[in-house]
Amino acid sequence: MSRITIKDVAKAAGVSIATVSNVINQSGRVSEETIERVKKIIDELQYIPSASARSLRDKHTHLIAVIVPYADRTTLQDNPFYWQLVSAIESGARNHRLHVLLVGVSEEETFSFVREKHLDGLIVVGTFSDSPIMSSLADIQVPCVYLDSYLEDEDLYQIYVDDRKGGYLGAKHLLEQGHRRLALLSNSMTEGGVGEVRYAGFMEAVKEYGVSDETVTLICEDVSMEGGYRAASRIAEFAEGITGVMAFSDIAATGLIKGLHDRGIRVPNDVSVIGFDDLMYSRHMIPSLTTIAQNLSEKGRLSVQLLMEQIECKPPRKSRKVVLPVKLEVRESTANHRSGN
């Protein structure tokens, strides 16, 4: 059984294909009774218009892609963060009758598939100004929304959270609890981006509390549990006096806590740990994770909305950057410094 086409419908209804097309697209210039008849036939025949044929004419496909970076050239980042975000995007897209393509990209990615497949738009997660991805993306004339990317270009639609404040709140929380020897666990910051901004916020609080910069140890590792785990050994071996650590992701914080635990360092008794993101499992960890919470559902929903505004050529917004709030979520992994330790 080959595909039912508009021709079959037209023949069965005794009208032209133009008329069928008109009833489908509700162009309004068809008589009531013809509409009824054609609709009935469409139902009977279970006719479904071909998206290929349509997009060949219309140029749009109702298809968007979420671009997430590969961890190691072949696999997506092993971080529930992406799943929560992509989930929110999927459900947001659905409300706009869009389908979403999930594509992982490595640095040498080429984006020819965007034009090849006539994608209507792109949501790009976690890139940065000098990234090879940004330059591959340069020619692609397609609506884009960038998440967590800190791009200079004012014309770009961007969404991020208040990373500076997140870093600030994290440091402040640690400092208020009496911790003075602090560590920061970040991805390598050569990339610019969120790490830098959070770092700046963190340091701002440190300064405010009159603590010397030098007591803050910066540790750079992958954003992964393994990265966090490695950081734990670095802290244990090279920085004995540290009692407060902020990780710039819950995922790294998780590995860090485990690493500390495996070395007999208790959290929060010996060392307080604070994360960033508030993943769905963070409240269920033992100890539950103090963290800087962001609303991933909102981020996903909003990214689709910003994309739609571009696709539909809505009147431009005052600013194309949206900053979402963060909030300190105090749980069990942080506690007051005990001078005894």
Next chain:
Amino acid sequence: MSRITIKDVAKAAGVSIATVSNVINQSGRVSEETIERVKKIIDELQYIPSASARSLRDKHTHLIAVIVPYADRTTLQDNPFYWQLVSAIESGARNHRLHVLLVGVSEEETFSFVREKHLDGLIVVGTFSDSPIMSSLADIQVPCVYLDSYLEDEDLYQIYVDDRKGGYLGAKHLLEQGHRRLALLSNSMTEGGVGEVRYAGFMEAVKEYGVSDETVTLICEDVSMEGGYRAASRIAEFAEGITGVMAFSDIAATGLIKGLHDRGIRVPNDVSVIGFDDLMYSRHMIPSLTTIAQNLSEKGRLSVQLLMEQIECKPPRKSRKVVLPVKLEVRESTANHRSGN
């Protein structure tokens, strides 16, 4: 700037569009020098063939969809399990030059988009024989691979893990450690599917050890941390003597352990807990989670492969069902029963 088409290339190269098409598709009947010339022009013009136009003719799109069930009609299951699986599928698909659409479906879903968008194939996760999804899928004549679905039809391509053995190994492990009062944490099994099979395997071991069925408490909750957390209170309140629990997912086990912990019940000292899946974070939990490990990467990779075999009409396999192995991963959340408790 509108799209560069095959016409532009043909004109620039001084050949017909048929010739351009032939060099693109390497049909082999073009002279070397023409090939060179055309290729050069293609490069210069950055010509990219239109997938819409192609698929209008060829009928295939190199697009597949991963179908995952919604948790609550609007959001995807909040389970890293899916992310790990979908990641593996994405990277497998990439090796076959396929793109993947991520689509969450609720029970009353219609799959008209499959025909509308001319998808080449579907990977369907976690459905079951009498599911409304299966009946919506019935008409869709498109290659499918079902994951973890226990469908009767022998003609369907299916992949699952050795769930019976998983249940068996879990029970055996608990029993060997001296636990006699056991609980099972599953999703509601009205659905049939993996829960039933794991349950059967579990009971098999119970019988083997001469333990009465009646000492096994079955608890049904959502496959989620919250579900696991609720189960903890049920165990604490209504089944005091239980010392060994198997959850049919790591995600539920995580919530369960947290729930027990919050009630002052220690894992593994008071109660041993074993999960199922071996998610990436399970080894980093505190205590690290004893679990039945499955290889999600392999599952994802294989599902793409089975799909490709159908798409390319490869000679059929002896069996269309593939059962992947499971393996007991003993970690910290289980321990010998202490009669003292």
Next chain:
DNA sequence: CTGAAAGCGCTTACAG
């Protein structure tokens, strides 16, 4: 080795 032509399934002016 190369090209003219038909056709894939639609939509949208344009006539009537």
Next chain:
DNA sequence: CTGAAAGCGCTTACAG
């Protein structure tokens, strides 16, 4: 209100 026709960008017999 309805239909014939052109055209979207390709590929594939078919001629030559």
